[in-house]
Amino acid sequence: MRTTNATHDPALRSWVTAANSAESDFPIQNLPFGVYARDAGDAGRVGVAIGDRVLDLRAVHAEGLLVGDGEIAGRHCAGTDLNALMGLGGKYWSALRAQLSALLREGSGAAHTPGLAERILVPAAGVMMRVPAAIGDYTDFYASVHHATNVGSLFRPDNPLLPNYKWVPIGYHGRASSIVPSGTAVRRPMGQTKPADAAMPTVGPTKALDYEAEIGMFVGPGSDLGDRVSIDEAESHLFGICLVNDWSARDVQTWEYQPLGPFLSKSFATTISPWVVTFDALLPFRVPPRVRPAGDPAPLPYLAATRDIATAGVELAIEVSLATREMRERGMAAIRLSRSNARDLYWTPAQLLTHHTSNGCNLRPGDLLASGTISGATRDELGSLLELTRRGATPLTLPTGERRSFLEDGDDVVMRGSCERAGAVRIGFGECAGRIRG
Numbered sequence: 137m138r139t140t141n142a143t144h145d146p147a148l149r150s151w152v153t154a155a156n157s158a159e160s161d162f163p164i165q166n167l168p169f170g171v172y173a174r175d176a177g178d179a180g181r182v183g184v185a186i187g188d189r190v191l192d193l194r195a196v197h198a199e200g201l202l203v204g205d206g207e208i209a210g211r212h213c214a215g216t217d218l219n220a221l222m223g224l225g226g227k228y229w230s231a232l233r234a235q236l237s238a239l240l241r242e243g244s245g246a247a248h249t250p251g252l253a254e255r256i257l258v259p260a261a262g263v264m265m266r267v268p269a270a271i272g273d274y275t276d277f278y279a280s281v282h283h284a285t286n287v288g289s290l291f292r293p294d295n296p297l298l299p300n301y302k303w304v305p306i307g308y309h310g311r312a313s314s315i316v317p318s319g320t321a322v323r324r325p326m327g328q329t330k331p332a333d334a335a336m337p338t339v340g341p342t343k344a345l346d347y348e349a350e351i352g353m354f355v356g357p358g359s360d361l362g363d364r365v366s367i368d369e370a371e372s373h374l375f376g377i378c379l380v381n382d383w384s385a386r387d388v389q390t391w392e393y394q395p396l397g398p399f400l401s402k403s404f405a406t407t408i409s410p411w412v413v414t415f416d417a418l419l420p421f422r423v424p425p426r427v428r429p430a431g432d433p434a435p436l437p438y439l440a441a442t443r444d445i446a447t448a449g450v451e452l453a454i455e456v457s458l459a460t461r462e463m464r465e466r467g468m469a470a471i472r473l474s475r476s477n478a479r480d481l482y483w484t485p486a487q488l489l490t491h492h493t494s495n496g497c498n499l500r501p502g503d504l505l506a507s508g509t510i511s512g513a514t515r516d517e518l519g520s521l522l523e524l525t526r527r528g529a530t531p532l533t534l535p536t537g538e539r540r541s542f543l544e545d546g547d548d549v550v551m552r553g554s555c556e557r558a559g560a561v562r563i564g565f566g567e568c569a570g571r572i573r574g
């Protein structure tokens with residue numbers, strides 16, 4: 137079990153002064169991991185975000201600044217992805233975090249070592265972020281009961297929530313090859329669609345391109361084929377969280393999804409935020425999971441935690457904003473479409489991971505388990521346009537007078553995540569952004 141320690145102290149400040157700004161997503165209490173490149177030919181290096189800088193882990197290790205388990209962890213950051221570090225496990229992650237926190241905090245000897253800062257820190261503005269792990273498998277769940285109910289009500293008004301929903305965490309196997317880092321343009325996909333009144337389907341660019349606001353959990357140590365990970369052990373297999381935009385072509389989805397679920401309507405692109413906020417950093421923001429309404433079934437025993445129940449949920453707000461080409465040309469700020477929270481999910485991260493292995497399916501370091509669209513109970517907590525516009529029936533009117541049922545070419549969709557709680561320093565996730573192109 138993870139416990140808070142000196143790295144979570146809200147009084148901690150860094151000698152990287154930008155990290156001390158209340159607006160920074162990356163204060164010293166956060167220390168998220170990512171993979172960055174200095175130019176297009178750079179295969180990538182493991183880094184940690186601190187304020188407006190990236191700490192180069194290979195350089196930190198080469199300087200001899202890590203010891204013991206922290207040194208072992210640092211040695212596993214020599215590659216071009218986070219998989220080796222993810223596979224090590226909590227003892228090593230915690231040691232590395234403690235040593236990086238000590239290195240970066242105000243008063244550390246590192247601040248006064250001539251030339252050291254220049255050797256281990258890079259300005260974040262000058263780097264390109266990569267997908268942080270070699271993602272072998274990507275699974276997308278459907279863990280928001282609000283989203284599931286809203287979507288169900290559009291397609292099946294009389295029977296919005298299917299009878300299995302409250303018993304079994306629903307998911308589908310996604311496509312790992314088309315996961316891209318924030319900032320990558322998203323090309324409007326072609327697809328086969330059939331309007332209800334048409335005699336036969338046609339092929340063309342989707343007319344119903346949508347986003348989905350989600351979180352993604354990176355698997356740490358994997359599990360062996362045939363083994364089941366118990367609910368109380370599940371979190372030791374989770375490394376950290378990023379933001380996920382599961383771009384979706386709704387018209388393609390409507391025609392193709394029965395009977396085996398989404399396929400080409402989702403697999404053309406999935407954008408993730410490049411910084412992975414560790415479960416260690418998230419400790420101050422763990423909360424009890426959403427209380428199941430009276431009358432809902434209790435989770436079956438294999439999904440019912442016996443310990444750490446009060447910290448099984450995550451307080452993590454996701455904001456989605458939209459800026460159209462015309463808004464940018466007229467100098468208008470992006471507008472916020474929604475703000476929802478992962479604490480409202482029906483299933484916890486541990487339940488999702490345990491369910492995934494309950495048939496003996498093995499997980500590997502770097503696998504990505506996404507939550508599914510995170511929506512809440514109110515209008516401003518709807519995490520997709522499908523829900524906000526009632527499948528296009530009630531288009532949004534933008535400050536330019538433009539209307540949106542679904543996304544148009546040139547639209548920018550930006551997701552931002554943050555964890556805030558009294559007594560803790562706010563931590564952020566950076567951006568998960570994409571622009572639509574035709």
Ligand code: MN
Binds near residue numbers: 350
């Ligand atoms: Mn999804």
